[in-house]
Amino acid sequence: MAVRNEQIAKDVLAAVGGKSNVTSVTHCMTRLRFVLKDMGLPKQDEIKKISGVIGVVVAGGQFQVIVGQNVPKVYEALCKEGGFQEQEAINENLDAPKEKLTPKKIGSNILNYLAGSMTPLIPILMAAGMFKTVTTICGSTMLNILPAESNLYILLDFLYDAGFYFLPIYIGYTAAKKIGATPVLGAYMGGILIAPDLLALVSAGEPFSILGIPMKLVSYTQSVLPIILSVAALYYVERLFKKIVPDAAAIVFVPTFTIFVMSPIALCLLAPLGSILSNYLAIILNGVATYGGFLGKAIIASVWEFLVMTGMHTPLVLPAMTTLMETGVDQLIFVCGKCAVYATIGMSIGAFFRLHNDERSANVGYLISAVLGGVTEPILYGIGLRYRRPFLGMIAGGLAGGAYAGLMHVAVYSMSPSNILSFTGFVGGSTANLVNGIIALIISTAVSAVVTYFVGVESKPKAKA
Known part of the structure; x- marks a missing residue:
């Protein structure tokens, strides 16, 4: 089987124009995804005839070769053959059978999205929480052995702040990765929600509108649901532009158009909605705890x-x-x-x-x-x-x-x-x-x-x- 995977990798690499025609290559659950210098060089009909290749798709500026569930092994062999740097797999299966959506399935998908977005953050939250614990125990409120003006206290304090202040960026990345959008665009969206200029507008309380749409002045630092909702929408917007933007221009204009469209949607609608939902959620949980x-x-x-x-x-x-x-x-x-x-x-x-x-x-x-x-x-x-x-x-x-x-x-x-x-x-x-x-x-x-x-x-x- 190893020999077969190596042969598939060798044949596919030759068919797409050799390693000199490959800018980068990664894979998802079933496909090898090439970014090629010359997209016209590969001959799709010949590639489809290669033993082990199921099909070929050209989309989103990528030349995608479908090889099925053994794609990780083929990808590993391909990287060795071409001397490419191995990249992390894309968590997406474009060839999976479509399932009928039911209320139960929708609920399950929502929970999976939330869990997949937040669970990877646990190491950050644990580390930041421990830094906060040390400053609290050793600070003036308890043992009083670590002065607030000491360099160590200041270091631990901003290590804690860095963990929570930038949550929208971290969640933007993990949420996009979970749902199948481009992770760095999710992080970019999170950065927009906590941009210094936006926070200055919120602090000043000055009215602001985007393309004539009024924006609710809210600080989204240390927030969760605003970016969760925004990334869910970003996935569909990005997917739309991947379909309509020509492949030659996709690498530049898909992210540009996606962020340009998502900015007013997020800042004027989804982020404020997420903030409202967060407030009600806190009220409900605190109410249960209190009453x-x-x-x-x-x-x-x-x-x-x-x-x-x-x-x-x-x-x-x-x-x-x-x-x-x-x-x-x-x-x-x-x-x-x-x-x-x-x-x-x-x-x-x-x-x-x-x-x-x-x-x-x-x-x-x-x-x-x-x-x-x-x-x-x-x-x-x-x-x-x-x-x-x-x-x-x-x-x-x-x-x-x-x-x-x-x-x-x-x-x-x-x-x-x-x-x-x-x-x-x-x-x-x-x-x-x-x-x-x-x-x-x-x-x-x-x-x-x-x-x-x-x-x-x-x-x-x-x-x-």
Whole structure:
């Protein structure tokens, strides 16, 4: 098979005019995508006859050769043959069968788009959150060992700001990559939303219109939904111009026309709409946290890990991430999630003292995975689903910890790991918030461990001889 892929690569490269005619080449899920110096040089009919080639498409300034699902291996061989720099694959499958759109499918697509746009940002949010945690703990509000005027404090502070201030640019890139638009155009769109001149207009409060359309004066720094909506529209606008702009001019005019058309659409319609939706989202989540009281948090914390097991937690996490990034605080979802994680750890601890020696070693591995890596699935499946009764301890721990967090109005102020350092997310408000947050986690762990120990575990059925 390797020889066949190499032969396909060699034949295709020769057919498009050789490496001297190739400006760049990448691939998506099924196609080799060439940018050629002379688009008239390749003979499509001859390329289609190459064994392993399914078809040829010329679109968007690219000469695309369809080779199917083995395209990554063909691409690797092609780069070796031509001495090309390998590029990251484009997350797009133009040859996939069209699926009928249903309300369920539309909802699934929206969630996939949101998750694919925001999940890649977690490393940035984690790092920025940790920098904020250090300045808060070591600053004047707590330990007072790091003066605000010190160079280290200033460095950590702007490292945090860089993570959140430029969120529209980061999200613009990841959202465009997820949906199939050009990633750097998505980042460009995010940059437009936080351009210094735009922020100056917002600060001055001066009326401004684009092509006669009034623009709502809103600051989009540290925002999420405005760029999410804008990139979704950018995808269709860019795709339209790829179809109508001649291939010879596509590399210049497709991005130019796309941004020119998208600017008024984003600034006058979609970004303000995203800002309004964000405000209502924050109101709803804060309302549930406020009026649901301690009972609301207790219930969510007690069932949270079951939602994780079924994947049903995503529709709750994404709005909470949006609210946390835009308002700097979450009083519900992440608080409950932290209590639930510690309740799961408590379940593992309680089960440890009830398991036989040969089963304990596996449980220790599960526990380490959760404590250090923040991954609770091994405990959930290896202890919870396997023995069933320990789930009662996890539920009790989540219920108790969530109730305490609700009574004390505990809030999360930054993204933090879901492992033993989870408590750092409580840093940013008052010292009492941090203390009560830690107490809530201790309660979750202790109650879960004790209840699990007393309800015991079901013995694993022995195989019949």
